[in-house]
Amino acid sequence: xxxxHTKLKTTPKIEAGDFTHIVEYLLKMMEISVAExxxxxxxxxxxxxxxxxxxxxxxxxxxxxSEGTNPVPxxxxxxxxxxxxxxxxxxxxxxxxxxxxxxxxxxxxxxHKLSADxxxxxxxxxxxxxxxxxxxxxxxxxxxxxxxxxxxFLTEENGWKETVFxxxxxxxxxxxxxxxxxTFRVKNPDKRFAEMKHYGDELQSVISxxxxxxxxxxxxxxxxxKVHGNYGRVFSEWSAIEKxxxxxxxxxxxxxxxxxxxxxxxxxxxxxxADQLKEYLFYADALRAVCRKHELTQYELEMAAQDLTSKxxxxxxxxxxxxxxxSLKGMTSKLFGQETPEQREAKLKMLETQIEEGEELxxxxxxxxxxxVKSAWVDIERFKEQKDHDLREALISYAIMQISMCKKGIQVxxxxxxxxxxx
Amino acid sequence: MSxxxxxxxxxxxxxxxxxxxxxxxxxxxxxxxxxxxSAAEKDLILPNGTPVDTSSPASSSSLLNRxxxxxxxxxxxxxxxxxVDDPKKHVSTMETYITYRVCTKTTRTEFDLPEYSVRxxxxxxxxxxxxxxxxxxxxxxxxxxxxxxxxxxVDRFSEEFVETRRKALDKFLKRVADHPVLSFxxxxxxxxxxxxxxxxxxxxxxxxxxxxxxxxxxGYKLRARPVEFAAMGDYLDLFTQKLGTIDRIAQxxxxxxxxxxMELREYGPVYSSWSSFEEDLHDPLEGVSGCMSNCxxxxxxxxxxMSEDFLPVLREYVLYxxxxxxxxxxxxxxxxxxxxxxxxxxxxxxxxxxxxxxxEKCQDRVECFNADLKAxxxxxxxxxxxxxxxxxxxxxxxxxxxYEKCLAAWESLIPVLQDKQEAEGETS
Numbered sequence: 001x002x003x004x005h006t007k008l009k010t011t012p013k014i015e016a017g018d019f020t021h022i023v024e025y026l027l028k029m030m031e032i033s034v035a036e037x038x039x040x041x042x043x044x045x046x047x048x049x050x051x052x053x054x055x056x057x058x059x060x061x062x063x064x065x066s067e068g069t070n071p072v073p074x075x076x077x078x079x080x081x082x083x084x085x086x087x088x089x090x091x092x093x094x095x096x097x098x099x100x101x102x103x104x105x106x107x108x109x110x111x112h113k114l115s116a117d118x119x120x121x122x123x124x125x126x127x128x129x130x131x132x133x134x135x136x137x138x139x140x141x142x143x144x145x146x147x148x149x150x151x152x153f154l155t156e157e158n159g160w161k162e163t164v165f166x167x168x169x170x171x172x173x174x175x176x177x178x179x180x181x182x183t184f185r186v187k188n189p190d191k192r193f194a195e196m197k198h199y200g201d202e203l204q205s206v207i208s209x210x211x212x213x214x215x216x217x218x219x220x221x222x223x224x225x226k227v228h229g230n231y232g233r234v235f236s237e238w239s240a241i242e243k244x245x246x247x248x249x250x251x252x253x254x255x256x257x258x259x260x261x262x263x264x265x266x267x268x269x270x271x272x273x274a275d276q277l278k279e280y281l282f283y284a285d286a287l288r289a290v291c292r293k294h295e296l297t298q299y300e301l302e303m304a305a306q307d308l309t310s311k312x313x314x315x316x317x318x319x320x321x322x323x324x325x326x327s328l329k330g331m332t333s334k335l336f337g338q339e340t341p342e343q344r345e346a347k348l349k350m351l352e353t354q355i356e357e358g359e360e361l362x363x364x365x366x367x368x369x370x371x372x373v374k375s376a377w378v379d380i381e382r383f384k385e386q387k388d389h390d391l392r393e394a395l396i397s398y399a400i401m402q403i404s405m406c407k408k409g410i411q412v413x414x415x416x417x418x419x420x421x422x423x
Numbered sequence: 424m425s426x427x428x429x430x431x432x433x434x435x436x437x438x439x440x441x442x443x444x445x446x447x448x449x450x451x452x453x454x455x456x457x458x459x460x461s462a463a464e465k466d467l468i469l470p471n472g473t474p475v476d477t478s479s480p481a482s483s484s485s486l487l488n489r490x491x492x493x494x495x496x497x498x499x500x501x502x503x504x505x506x507v508d509d510p511k512k513h514v515s516t517m518e519t520y521i522t523y524r525v526c527t528k529t530t531r532t533e534f535d536l537p538e539y540s541v542r543x544x545x546x547x548x549x550x551x552x553x554x555x556x557x558x559x560x561x562x563x564x565x566x567x568x569x570x571x572x573x574x575x576x577v578d579r580f581s582e583e584f585v586e587t588r589r590k591a592l593d594k595f596l597k598r599v600a601d602h603p604v605l606s607f608x609x610x611x612x613x614x615x616x617x618x619x620x621x622x623x624x625x626x627x628x629x630x631x632x633x634x635x636x637x638x639x640x641x642g643y644k645l646r647a648r649p650v651e652f653a654a655m656g657d658y659l660d661l662f663t664q665k666l667g668t669i670d671r672i673a674q675x676x677x678x679x680x681x682x683x684x685m686e687l688r689e690y691g692p693v694y695s696s697w698s699s700f701e702e703d704l705h706d707p708l709e710g711v712s713g714c715m716s717n718c719x720x721x722x723x724x725x726x727x728x729m730s731e732d733f734l735p736v737l738r739e740y741v742l743y744x745x746x747x748x749x750x751x752x753x754x755x756x757x758x759x760x761x762x763x764x765x766x767x768x769x770x771x772x773x774x775x776x777x778x779x780x781x782x783e784k785c786q787d788r789v790e791c792f793n794a795d796l797k798a799x800x801x802x803x804x805x806x807x808x809x810x811x812x813x814x815x816x817x818x819x820x821x822x823x824x825x826y827e828k829c830l831a832a833w834e835s836l837i838p839v840l841q842d843k844q845e846a847e848g849e850t851s
Contacts, residue, residue, distance in 0.1 A: 220683035406830035417819035
């Protein structure tokens with residue numbers, strides 16, 4: 001692969017509208033796009049016929065385009081499940097990163113005219129855009145973009161799956177899942193992470209609510225516009241029985257038809273806004289996963305520390321012969337007589353070893369914890385900035401959409417008014 | 424033929440060779456109610472005393488011309504101004520009802536004073552309309568807003584309902600005041616000027632009922648309905664249909680808009696609650712919420728306006744058309760009566776005797792009716808065109824205003840949304 005070995009250019013190539021301020025790393029070197037989608041049929045794991053969609057990933061070195069020559073991009077086909085595999089690998093391998101989310105698996109928050117069918121061409125198109133967005137996000141992430149598996153996802157069609165499984169991430173994936181779902185109490189979590197987790201919860205809740213109500217509102221708006229189309233028909237019929245009023249009515253009717261038809265484009269544009277919100281809905285999940293992972297590492301540290309403390313205590317008790325803490329062993333030895341000095345010696349020695357090991361473990365876990373907190377917090381800050389920027393942009397484009405809709409409305413009704421005044 | 428006195432012309436009200444201002448028009452209400460056939464039995468005389476030349480149809484058309492010319496009264500020659508305003512609630516032991524103030528300004532000599540201000544309730548308007556229908560059966564009487572309101576469904580004393588009704592009553596009186604014949608009706612005069620309306624409804628109603636039975640159940644088939652009246656009937660049927668459809672569409676739009684409004688009212692506040700746990704995004708999100716709140720208010724205004732101004736006018740026209748169709752039916756019956764009488768005469772062997780006067784009277788009745796109706800029809804068409812032009816441009820205007828309000832709200836939001844970026848740009 002000669003692509004990646006080209007020199008780093010100083011001027012970054014900007015792809016996809018959403019983030020203009022962080023374009024580094026892999027994106028400096030290659031253009032990535034998900035150019036097309038196609039339907040395929042084949043046999044699945046249980047030897048049954050199935051239809052699925054594949055997406056064409058195209059890559060091209062940045063400097064090739066800027067030099068004027070336009071070589072054919074390299075390309076390969078991937079299906080959604082392979083994207084999922086890639087993401088799961090990244091989640092496990094970079095637990096301190098807020099990993100970009102994939103577009104939704106099934107259409108949710110649909111309003112009635114929008115199809116909930118995965119095979120629907122509009123859904124497939126929106127998914128194509130979402131997948132491209134995912135790749136660009138990963139390619140511009142400081143840690144994820146340099147991952148080899150990610151690179152081969154983009155460049156090696158065959159054998160990629162095997163390569164992923166060879167990393168052994170699957171085992172880690174299972175334990176990660178278990179840990180994420182377990183309930184445990186952490187005594188001293190980093191406050192910032194606790195707050196971030198809470199923020200993630202709130203963000204998820206509010207965006208879900210927003211998407212749900214927006215879908216209902218879109219439904220109603222559709223109804224309002226479409227019913228106006230009926231005016232078109234009745235004005236036409238009415239104009240047939242009028243003399244002087246006829247022309248004005250007829251033309252006004254045409255404008256009512258145009259008004260009714262305009263809502264399709266308006267709502268299609270709004271879906272784009274909904275998709276932007278959805279991305280952050282899923283991002284909230286990724287954020288929470290990082291916070292959860294912190295809790296887990298912190299918990300494991302606390303467990304190790306607790307264990308060490310209790311072992312030290314046991315040693316002390318054994319050495320001084322005082323029993324400060326209740327232990328079954330202590331009680332039984334009290335009841336059934338003291339141990340022999342040799343037994344005590346043996347026990348003490350064992351404890352010493354355990355304590356040594358325990359101290360090592362605590363050191364390790366502490367280092368892990370600190371390391372995790374450091375890396376994760378860097379990425380969380382990066383994510384915060386990205387989120388603020390992206391959502392602000394989304395709101396701006398939403399406002400612009402609304403302005404455009406109002407202007408169109410004013411125009412149509414002015415046209416109709418002119419026709420009415422000529423009646 | 425006795426000389427005409429100011430109080431007792433027997434003819435049907437039509438203008439003659441005198442100018443409108445000089446014509447005394449009052450038909451005695453009781454007399455016409457009790458003797459509906461009196462016009463046919465007595466000689467046809469114009470109010471100024473000259474006998475109607477019934478032999479030539481040209482006379483009818485000259486009447487027609489005069490009517491039409493005098494119809495187009497612009498502001499300067501108008502001499503009668505009527506308004507309905509100031510609704511007030513009256514509570515008595517028996518009932519609660521609303522009265523409206525009716526103000527009149529006029530230079531007409533038929534009125535004793537140049538100005539009047541009286542209080543009337545819906546019942547009084549209803550009485551007036553019935554009187555007009557009785558006394559001017561050949562004319563199109565403007566409609567009143569619907570009489571019966573389902574208690575419990577609509578609040579008869581709500582501001583919106585009262586205002587809608589007031590507008591319709593105002594329009595009713597103005598239409599009567601603008602009519603060259605109806606505006607001279609003595610009941611109209613009494614309505615505008617009398618302290619207390621001496622209605623004597625009971626008697627008039629009874630006799631009226633008897634007569635209407637006679638009118639309606641005349642089952643005689645017309646030989647040939649004149650083309651223009653047939654066309655009027657067809658047009659009215661089709662037009663009613665269209666109005667009904669438009670009414671349904673408008674109602675449906677209002678419903679959809681109301682449901683959209685409900686969702687908007689839930690949608691906006693979510694942005695507000697989101698802003699409460701954001702820092703950087705707090706102002707933009709709060710701004711979006713405020714913007715949506717403004718759009719919601721604008722939409723509420725639009726739906727209210729359409730309910731209060733648009734729908735009632737449509738319904739008023741449907742009522743108008745109903746009464747017009749009745750007038751067309753009456754015209755048919757008058758023509759039928761004439762044809763019956765004519766046939767009976769034709770059957771008689773003796774062709775030498777001239778056509779008896781009662782048949783002539785019938786013919787005159789038909790011709791006068793046709794003339795009045797034709798004139799009123801033309802006026803009605805003109806008014807209809809103006810009314811609907813106004814109604815529909817009004818609808819367009821309301822929608823434009825709604826979008827303009829929303830546009831202003833969103834445009835003023837853009838700088839708020841972009842604010843941080845500009846600040847960032849300056850510092851970086």
